[in-house]
Amino acid sequence: MNPLLLADITVFVLGLLVGFEVISKVPATLHTPLMSGANAIHGVVLVGVMLLAATATTVTGYVVVFVAAAFAAMNVAGGYVVTDRMLAMFRTRQENRQ
Amino acid sequence: MNAFDSTVHLIYLACAASFVVGLHLMNAPATARRGNQVSATGMTVAVLTTVAVLVHGGHLAAWAVAALAAGTAGGAVAGLLAARRVQMTAMPQLVSLFNAVGGGAAALIALGDAVAHAGDLDRLPLQTTTTTVLDLVIGGVTLSGSLVASGKLAGRVPGRPIIVPGGRWINILLGLTAAGLAGWFLTGGAGIAALVGIGVLALAAGVLLTLPIGGADMPVVISLLNACTGTAVAMAGFVLGSDVLIIAGALVGAAGAILTKLMADAMNRSITAIVAGGYGTGDEVAVAAAGPAAPVRRVTAEDAALQLSYARKVVIVPGYGLAAAQAQYEVAALARALSERGVDVSYGIHPVAGRMPGHMNVLLAEADVPYPLLKDLDEINPEFPGTDVVLVVGANDVTNPAARRPGNPVSGMPILDVDKARSVIVIKRSLGHGYAGIDNELYSLPVTAMLFADARQGLGAILAGVREYAA
Incomplete structure (x- = not known):
């Protein structure tokens, strides 16, 4: 196996473990914003689409880039905004009175 | 590695770290909003850094820039409008929809990367072609599966389990055909056509897998699909050799997996039984009133x-x-x-x-x-x-x-x-x-x-x- 692939696999496995560790501490109260926030994080696929755009040279390639960019941008922009909207509603009693 | 590449690499690392820190801050309601903002800041930096990479690279086709810019602008506007307008009761279907497009984008990266290397596909290393196939399969299943789940949650697709006659056999057939095409592609005989075939089969499988699942099992299904998108994005990271995609995808995969397990436990159902489907009624508890087994006490x-x-x-x-x-x-x-x-x-x-x-x-x-x-x-x-x-x-x-x-x-x-x-x-x-x-x-x-x-x-x-x- 080539060393680049091994490094990628290492990063992937450690990422999974860090994810398990961090996310298992999130209380049930916040599970919806957690899922929506995690959803926004996989919007990083937009970076992948941008890197792909650098290699596109054919009409098929441009079409794929266009659709993928639309998908990814919708994911990332919508995901963060809707998560923020939800989290802004979680207040304590004192904050509600203000 | 020159100074520019090293700097870019370190910035991407910082962005990945901000996703972890953001998720960590989500473990208490008081800090959760800040956590999401930390994560969003990291995302913005990652995107801007990538713009710098593209400009620095310098060999972008004008049409590629146009496609990227137009797609991003259109998608972002659609996402923002949906996020602003959605009712909180409709949140599950919106999250499902965002999940669907994320999985779709990951699958398209696999396809797009293969299209870009169409001339020398047989010279791509096995690690790239394998992850290309995996990305396409997982992303495709997630795209169509999440769309069906979103439709069920919104009431556009009936929430009750829809059993396709012989569905299990069709799924097995789809799986075998896809495996055949994948083998053909990986041994270098096929090319883009085989990939398109795999993509179409994955989309069909996503629909067939989600239709038989009842409305009540949706919390498990959307958690599972979320985990799938994370994995698809990580696979896209393998294809493109991008660490930030791999890390973000792994984090989301872990989040989805944990939520899937928690929900299945809370419903007293095994994940395999849910995916096999056919259980549960449609939407809200509107089953015809059954005769009371024992007398009840009423209160005004x-x-x-x-x-x-x-x-x-x-x-x-x-x-x-x-x-x-x-x-x-x-x-x-x-x-x-x-x-x-x-x-x-x-x-x-x-x-x-x-x-x-x-x-x-x-x-x-x-x-x-x-x-x-x-x-x-x-x-x-x-x-x-x-x-x-x-x-x-x-x-x-x-x-x-x-x-x-x-x-x-x-x-x-x-x-x-x-x-x-x-x-x-x-x-x-x-x-x-x-x-x-x-x-x-x-x-x-x-x-x-x-x-x-x-x-x-x-x-x-x-x-x-x-x-x-x-x-």
Whole structure:
């Protein structure tokens, strides 16, 4: 196996473990914003689409880039905004009175 | 590696770290919003850095720039509008939709990368071609599966399980065909056509896998699809050799996996049984009223108001029926009126009270319920023995004491121990069954009184009564 692939696999496995560790501490109260926030994080696929755009040279390639960019941008922009909207509603009693 | 590349690499690393820190801050309501902002900042930096990389690289085709810019602008506007306008009750279908497009983008990266290397596909290393196939399969299944799930949640696709005749065989056939095409592609004989075929098969499989799953199992399904998108994005990272995609994808995969497990446990169902499908009714609990197995005690709204007004400690147990009746504001108003009388009010929330993990908490937060009052299963169960009145609104199976006995459909399911309180008032339209399809033994217990009414009207009548005592 080539060393680049091994490094990628290492990063992937450690990422999974860090994810398990961090996310298992999130209380049930916040599970919806957690899922929506995690959803926004996989919007990083937009970076992948941008890197792909650098290699596109054919009409098929441009079409794929266009659709993928639309998908990814919708994911990332919508995901963060809707998560923020939800989290802004979680207040304590004192904050509600203000 | 030159200075520019190293800097870029380090910036991407910092962005990945910000995603981890952002998720970490989500472990408490007080810091969660900041966590999301940290994560969003990291994302913005990652995108801007990539712009710098593209400009620095310099060999972008004008059409590629146009396609990228137009797509990004259109997608971002659509996403922002949807995020601003969505009702909190419709959150599960929106999250599913965002999940679908994320998976779709990951699958298209696999396809696009292969298109870009169309001339020398047979010279790509096996690690790239393998992850290309995996990315396409997982991303494709997620795209169509999440769209069907989103349609079911929004009521555009019937929520009841739709059984395709011979569906399991069709799935096996799809799987074998896809595996054949993948083998052909990996051994270098096929090219783009095989990939397109795999993509189409993955889309079909996503639809066929999601259609037979009942509406009540949706919290598990959307968690599972979320995990799939994470994995697809990580695969896209392998294809492009991008660490930030791999890390972000792994984090999301882990989040989805944890939520899937938690939801399946809370519903007393195995993940394999849910994916096999065919269980559960359609949407909200509207099964025809079955004849009562045992006599129940009725209570009027006035009596319920009296009981609640003079209680010391009240726990409200909301279920999906509350959200279906859009009664979260009524329940919050009632709780506030009781608190003003000095009654100690809190909410006991079962993990599956809603259509996605934690959904009920968001609905109550929207109705200005302070989050310290929202208590989960482990937190509220020890409090029931000291509770004067439990008010159950729109929840059914999750309160059935039969779960503690073996030998019935809810056996072993984690429940809210409402029957241990001094008295229980259940607001319900009829004695209909929940998803498990069995009588709720809670209703015929001596401590329980039934208020037969629509959630909204019932709560309104009780609130009017409570206000009278306050006057």
